Amino acid sequence: MNYFLYFLLFFALVVVLSSFVTVRQGTIAVVTIFGKYQRQLRPGLNFKVPLIEVIHSRISIQNRSVELSFQAVTQDQANVYFKAMLLYSVLNHDEETIKNVAFKFVDSTNLMQALIRTIEGSIRAYVATQKQANVLAQRNEIVEHVKQQIDKVLESWGYHLQDLQLNDITFDEEIMRSMSRVVASNNLKAAAENEGQALLITKTKGAEADGNAIKIAAAAEREAAQLRGQGIALFRAEVAHGMTKAAQEMEQANLDISVILFTMWTESIKHFAENSQGNTIFLDGSTDAMNKTMKELMSVQMQKLSDQKG
Incomplete structure (x- = not known):
C-alpha cells in the first residue's frame, strides 16, 4: 500500500512538473493535441495540459544564414561559378505563418535542401539568358531577380528572404585569362x-x-x-635748324656760306673714315667733282632757306 502511494505521489509530481514549459527567447513552441495543431507558446514560462498537450517543435524566429556554392552556364556556354551567402528568417509571428513553418516540411534538413535548390535554380535560369561578358556587371540584377522569383514561394513556406550576397563570381581559367588580357x-x-x-x-x-x-x-x-x-x-x-641759323649769321656777316658746305663735306669724310668697316675709301677728289658736290649741297640748302622764308 505504501509503495502504491509513493508511486502516485511520484506520478503526480512528474505531471505537475511537465505542466510547465520554458521557451527560450527568440523561439516559439508549437503545441499539438493528439498530433493536431493546438496553439503556440511564447518565450518565457508557459503552462500546458499534462499528458495531452505535446510540444511538437520549437521554431527559431531569429535570422539564419547559409552559404551556397554552385555552377551556372551562360547563353554563350561559359561556366560561371558562384559563392553566395543566404540570409533568411521566419516571415512573422502570425499563427498561420508558424503553422506553415512547423508542418510544411518533415524537418529542417528538407527545408534547407528545398531552399538552396530553389535559389540555385532561379540564378541558373537568369544566367542562362545572359552572355558571359555581362554577368559580372549584373550582380545586383541577379539578386533582384532571385528575390522577385522566390519571395512568394518562401512566403508560402512561412519564410522571408532577408538578403542574398553573391560574394564571388568566377569563370573557367581560360576565360579569366582572356578577361585579364x-x-x-x-x-x-x-x-x-x-x-x-x-x-x-x-x-x-x-x-x-x-x-x-x-x-x-x-x-x-x-x-x-x-x-x-x-x-x-x-x-x-x-x-x-643749326645749319639755317649758321647760314643766316654768315649771310648777315657777308661771308660765303659755301664754307659751311665745305665743313660738312670734310666732316662727312671724317665720319666715313672713323666708322667704316673697310680699309679704303674711294673719293673723287677732282676739282670738277668737288664743285659739283658743292653746288648740289648749296642748291639743297638754298631750297630749304626759300621754303622757310616762304
Missing part, C-alpha cells in the same frame, strides 16, 4: 589616349606661347623702330 588592353588604350591628349595640350600651349612671344617681339621691334625714326627725324631737324 581584355582589361589590360583597355587600360593601355586609355593610357595612350590620355598621353595623346596631354601631348596635344602641351603642343598647343607651346604654340600659343611661341605665338605670344613673336607678337611681343614684333610689337617691341615696331616701337623701337618708331623711336629710332623719331630720333633720326629729330636729329635731322636740329641739324637743319
Whole structure:
C-alpha cells in the first residue's frame, strides 16, 4: 500500500512538473493535441495540459544564414561559378505563418535542401539568358531577380528572404585569362589616349606661347623702330635748324656760306673714315667733282632757306 502511494505521489509530481514549459527567447513552441495543431507558446514560462498537450517543435524566429556554392552556364556556354551567402528568417509571428513553418516540411534538413535548390535554380535560369561578358556587371540584377522569383514561394513556406550576397563570381581559367588580357588592353588604350591628349595640350600651349612671344617681339621691334625714326627725324631737324641759323649769321656777316658746305663735306669724310668697316675709301677728289658736290649741297640748302622764308 505504501509503495502504491509513493508511486502516485511520484506520478503526480512528474505531471505537475511537465505542466510547465520554458521557451527560450527568440523561439516559439508549437503545441499539438493528439498530433493536431493546438496553439503556440511564447518565450518565457508557459503552462500546458499534462499528458495531452505535446510540444511538437520549437521554431527559431531569429535570422539564419547559409552559404551556397554552385555552377551556372551562360547563353554563350561559359561556366560561371558562384559563392553566395543566404540570409533568411521566419516571415512573422502570425499563427498561420508558424503553422506553415512547423508542418510544411518533415524537418529542417528538407527545408534547407528545398531552399538552396530553389535559389540555385532561379540564378541558373537568369544566367542562362545572359552572355558571359555581362554577368559580372549584373550582380545586383541577379539578386533582384532571385528575390522577385522566390519571395512568394518562401512566403508560402512561412519564410522571408532577408538578403542574398553573391560574394564571388568566377569563370573557367581560360576565360579569366582572356578577361585579364581584355582589361589590360583597355587600360593601355586609355593610357595612350590620355598621353595623346596631354601631348596635344602641351603642343598647343607651346604654340600659343611661341605665338605670344613673336607678337611681343614684333610689337617691341615696331616701337623701337618708331623711336629710332623719331630720333633720326629729330636729329635731322636740329641739324637743319643749326645749319639755317649758321647760314643766316654768315649771310648777315657777308661771308660765303659755301664754307659751311665745305665743313660738312670734310666732316662727312671724317665720319666715313672713323666708322667704316673697310680699309679704303674711294673719293673723287677732282676739282670738277668737288664743285659739283658743292653746288648740289648749296642748291639743297638754298631750297630749304626759300621754303622757310616762304
